[in-house]
Amino acid sequence: MPTTITHLSVRDIRFPTSRSLDGSDAMNTAPDYSATYVVLHTDAPSALEGHGLTFTIGRGNEVCVAAVNSLASFVVGRTLEEISGDIGAFWHSITGDSQLRWLGPDKGVMHLATAAIVNAVWDLWAKSEGKPVWKLLADMSPEELVRCLDFRFVTDALTPEEALAILRRNARGKAAREQEMLEQGYPGYTTSAGWLGYSEEKMRRLAREGVAEGWTHFKQKVGGNIEEDMRRAAILREEIGWDRKLMMDANQVWEVDEAIVNMRRLAAFEPWWIEEPTNPDDILGHATIRERIAPIGMATGEHCHNRVMFKQLLQAKAIDFCQVDAARLGGLNEVLVVLLMAAKFGVPVCPHAGGVGLCEYVQNIALFDYIAVSASLENRVLEYVDHLHEHFLDPVVIRKGRYMPPQRPGYSIEMHAATLKEFEFPNGPAWA
Amino acid sequence: MPTTITHLSVRDIRFPTSRSLDGSDAMNTAPDYSATYVVLHTDAPSALEGHGLTFTIGRGNEVCVAAVNSLASFVVGRTLEEISGDIGAFWHSITGDSQLRWLGPDKGVMHLATAAIVNAVWDLWAKSEGKPVWKLLADMSPEELVRCLDFRFVTDALTPEEALAILRRNARGKAAREQEMLEQGYPGYTTSAGWLGYSEEKMRRLAREGVAEGWTHFKQKVGGNIEEDMRRAAILREEIGWDRKLMMDANQVWEVDEAIVNMRRLAAFEPWWIEEPTNPDDILGHATIRERIAPIGMATGEHCHNRVMFKQLLQAKAIDFCQVDAARLGGLNEVLVVLLMAAKFGVPVCPHAGGVGLCEYVQNIALFDYIAVSASLENRVLEYVDHLHEHFLDPVVIRKGRYMPPQRPGYSIEMHAATLKEFEFPNGPAWA
Numbered sequence: 082m083p084t085t086i087t088h089l090s091v092r093d094i095r096f097p098t099s100r101s102l103d104g105s106d107a108m109n110t111a112p113d114y115s116a117t118y119v120v121l122h123t124d125a126p127s128a129l130e131g132h133g134l135t136f137t138i139g140r141g142n143e144v145c146v147a148a149v150n151s152l153a154s155f156v157v158g159r160t161l162e163e164i165s166g167d168i169g170a171f172w173h174s175i176t177g178d179s180q181l182r183w184l185g186p187d188k189g190v191m192h193l194a195t196a197a198i199v200n201a202v203w204d205l206w207a208k209s210e211g212k213p214v215w216k217l218l219a220d221m222s223p224e225e226l227v228r229c230l231d232f233r234f235v236t237d238a239l240t241p242e243e244a245l246a247i248l249r250r251n252a253r254g255k256a257a258r259e260q261e262m263l264e265q266g267y268p269g270y271t272t273s274a275g276w277l278g279y280s281e282e283k284m285r286r287l288a289r290e291g292v293a294e295g296w297t298h299f300k301q302k303v304g305g306n307i308e309e310d311m312r313r314a315a316i317l318r319e320e321i322g323w324d325r326k327l328m329m330d331a332n333q334v335w336e337v338d339e340a341i342v343n344m345r346r347l348a349a350f351e352p353w354w355i356e357e358p359t360n361p362d363d364i365l366g367h368a369t370i371r372e373r374i375a376p377i378g379m380a381t382g383e384h385c386h387n388r389v390m391f392k393q394l395l396q397a398k399a400i401d402f403c404q405v406d407a408a409r410l411g412g413l414n415e416v417l418v419v420l421l422m423a424a425k426f427g428v429p430v431c432p433h434a435g436g437v438g439l440c441e442y443v444q445n446i447a448l449f450d451y452i453a454v455s456a457s458l459e460n461r462v463l464e465y466v467d468h469l470h471e472h473f474l475d476p477v478v479i480r481k482g483r484y485m486p487p488q489r490p491g492y493s494i495e496m497h498a499a500t501l502k503e504f505e506f507p508n509g510p511a512w513a
Numbered sequence: 514m515p516t517t518i519t520h521l522s523v524r525d526i527r528f529p530t531s532r533s534l535d536g537s538d539a540m541n542t543a544p545d546y547s548a549t550y551v552v553l554h555t556d557a558p559s560a561l562e563g564h565g566l567t568f569t570i571g572r573g574n575e576v577c578v579a580a581v582n583s584l585a586s587f588v589v590g591r592t593l594e595e596i597s598g599d600i601g602a603f604w605h606s607i608t609g610d611s612q613l614r615w616l617g618p619d620k621g622v623m624h625l626a627t628a629a630i631v632n633a634v635w636d637l638w639a640k641s642e643g644k645p646v647w648k649l650l651a652d653m654s655p656e657e658l659v660r661c662l663d664f665r666f667v668t669d670a671l672t673p674e675e676a677l678a679i680l681r682r683n684a685r686g687k688a689a690r691e692q693e694m695l696e697q698g699y700p701g702y703t704t705s706a707g708w709l710g711y712s713e714e715k716m717r718r719l720a721r722e723g724v725a726e727g728w729t730h731f732k733q734k735v736g737g738n739i740e741e742d743m744r745r746a747a748i749l750r751e752e753i754g755w756d757r758k759l760m761m762d763a764n765q766v767w768e769v770d771e772a773i774v775n776m777r778r779l780a781a782f783e784p785w786w787i788e789e790p791t792n793p794d795d796i797l798g799h800a801t802i803r804e805r806i807a808p809i810g811m812a813t814g815e816h817c818h819n820r821v822m823f824k825q826l827l828q829a830k831a832i833d834f835c836q837v838d839a840a841r842l843g844g845l846n847e848v849l850v851v852l853l854m855a856a857k858f859g860v861p862v863c864p865h866a867g868g869v870g871l872c873e874y875v876q877n878i879a880l881f882d883y884i885a886v887s888a889s890l891e892n893r894v895l896e897y898v899d900h901l902h903e904h905f906l907d908p909v910v911i912r913k914g915r916y917m918p919p920q921r922p923g924y925s926i927e928m929h930a931a932t933l934k935e936f937e938f939p940n941g942p943a944w945a
Contacts, residue, residue: 110611139612147579179542180571189621234792237769337669360666362821365828389794396797
């Protein structure tokens with residue numbers, strides 16, 4: 082019996098994080114971490130559902146909700162078997178509508194909404210197979226995987242044949258790497274100490290706790306006052322020492338020239354990378370900054386809106402770390418294209434996480450990347466932020482600074498019913 | 514007495530153009546030209562209103578309407594005097610909200626919606642001054658103009674001082690160029706013959722009429738079947754001869770390598786430019802194609818979503834013609850920044866038009882560009898498409914292939930009340 086997607090529901094879920102300045106940085110001064118939360122309902126006797134969300138930071142989440150409703154017709158009424166039988170074609174259809182693509186293409190609100198739906202489809206598929214998403218992917222043959230992808234507009238950087246070759250080359254060691262991940266987990270790093278809105282004492286305490294918990298990589302928000310950035314970096318180095326890695330994140334606030342000047346000062350604290358030093362669309366700007374501040378690594382991607390932009394970041398030698406986001410790109414299909422391009426160009430993928438649900442999502446991506454695509458952990462760490470995990474049925478499990486692979490079927494993104502009720506905007510109890 | 518913007522209304526207006534394949538091209542196969550139509554209502558005794566629209570091609574226009582509603586609070590309750598007194602700061606506020614910018618920044622649905630509101634503000638301001646927008650701009654001093662602009666993220670390409678220098682250099686000849694425009698108009702080109710969905714006979718007839726009307730530049734849509742593109746180019750050359758210019762427009766359908774191969778074949782018809790040969794985000798791809806198909810010029814911009822992308826198209830030497838769009842960018846403020854960057858890099862601006870209302874908008878931009886910024890008509894032509902002008906109070910006036918400057922106060926974008934009623938989606942008579 083095929084499973085039909087009978088309807089889609091979408092909710093505007095917001096958490097009042099701005100009240101405690103969790104997640105505050107130089108650009109995003111007071112975010113209310115939010116989710117455009119999608120459920121695909123089916124006629125399966127088991128009440129099988131697909132859940133997916135796109136992450137926003139508050140105001141405007143209602144526009145993503147409207148966009149999801151405008152895209153619903155691409156899934157409702159279709160069967161899971163029809164979609165999973167050629168999920169590449171499905172992705173092409175939902176992103177390729179000749180009228181809707183005018184609103185992008187592949188960017189902004191429509192693409193964020195696409196991510197929520199596409200990821201819900203993957204959640205549905207993985208649940209129907211009884212596997213977490215990383216395992217569903219890892220169990221595919223190279224040929225099956227390549228059929229999931231849309232290479233349109235990136236064939237000058239990666240052909241389907243090249244993608245196949247990468248996957249085939251690493252097919253042999255897959256089982257061993259999977260076992261290694263199940264036993265040891267995937268290396269993470271923590272951003273929890275470094276928020277710009279936190280007092281210096283709070284930062285110092287959190288850094289100390291992080292060291293005690295076994296973290297080896299710490300990220301600091303910069304881009305406020307440069308003297309203050311320096312002072313906070315000094316505090317962090319005092320707490321974490323010089324053997325652990327310190328990363329910095331400017332969240333897009335600097336001009337190109339300003340980024341160079343400021344990073345040359347912050348170089349004294351030996352940052353491993355600078356993340357989002359300037360506008361996320363500025364591929365050439367990132368390339369220029371990278372060249373001028375070497376050996377500090379360049380990291381970006383959480384606002385890189387599609388595979389064409391990542392292609393250019395790689396072609397222009399603009400990045401040392403590829404920070405793919407699970408819901409900024411148009412869902413998992415497009416993420417997979419980026420993983421393969423990064424592998425071809427030899428750039429490590431360190432997914433963006435935090436927010437709400439992003440850690441849950443990207444552990445699947447990082448695990449699959451290691452098991453089947455890059456086959457390397459060198460210079461790879463997965464972001465961790467310790468907020469809002471209690472709202473998920475299958476929250477991330479961290480052990481000594483490493484992500485332990487999720488076991489429950491799906492994309493680990495399903496929220497508790499009580500959370501959805503409590504935090505629905507604007508009428509849930511948390512907002513009323 | 515200051516004028517307060519008391520409320521904003523927004524309507525979903527759609528024209529069923531897909532029924533006749535007007536506007537059909539290789540990517541946009543069956544567009545329903547649409548407008549997210551904004552009115553700013555005021556308490557002025559004269560019932561002064563500001564009108565603005567953003568152009569879409571049908572489905573999804575309702576998402577832009579939702580986005581306008583989410584942005585309304587940036588104008589409602591403010592006075593015109595407060596906004597026009599520092600319209601640069603106003604633009605910064607409406608594009609810089611720390612939560613909303615997560616949905617972009619400066620791209621997709623939110624930026625399209627921003628354009629409708631920002632352009633409505635300019636319409637309101639120009640009406641209050643009793644001038645068309647081009648004249649409002651042309652009468653500003655260099656200092657006043659630069660104060661309208663937001664240079665954030667482009668200072669590595671254009672500083673306020675450089676912008677001032679450009680404007681001051683050309684301040685002297687302004688009156689003479691304005692007079693020249695009033696007498697002779699701004700040179701245009703026609704796309705009306707070249708739609709992909711038109712039969713060869715219809716194309717031939719329209720080309721012949723175009724020649725008789727005095728047009729010297731014709732644009733053909735390409736990117737379907739290459740043999741058919743060749744045949745249609747041959748027909749157009751038969752009709753327009755080899756002294757008139759022929760431009761080609763692929764509307765983003767080709768891969769980078771495919772564009773090079775196809776344009777080398779189409780080179781036999783001596784195209785003056787190829788427009789949108791591939792994905793609009795692919796700055797490096799455009800640069801590569803341009804280098805490989807010289808001397809055919811490279812044109813793009815209607816889908817170039819912000820000033821940071823235009824900056825890079827200029828820095829990468831990717832374009833010969835800058836096809837700025839009046840509503841893809843975040844309204845007139847951002848357009849002005851692009852005009853000044855293009856002037857600095859010596860690249861002619863040939864705005865994108867057509868759709869609904871874009872010709873009405875961009876005549877203001879091209880006139881101002883000539884009078885105050887570029888001071889040149891060399892390699893500059895303004896797109897003209899002969900659809901839907903009857904819906905505007907102040908439709909464009911074309912004389913022998915040239916745009917005659919609008920005289921009525923405002924941005925020439927106000928539609929007839931009867932049109933707004935007839936074409937409102939989904940309940941207007943045209944759709945019911």
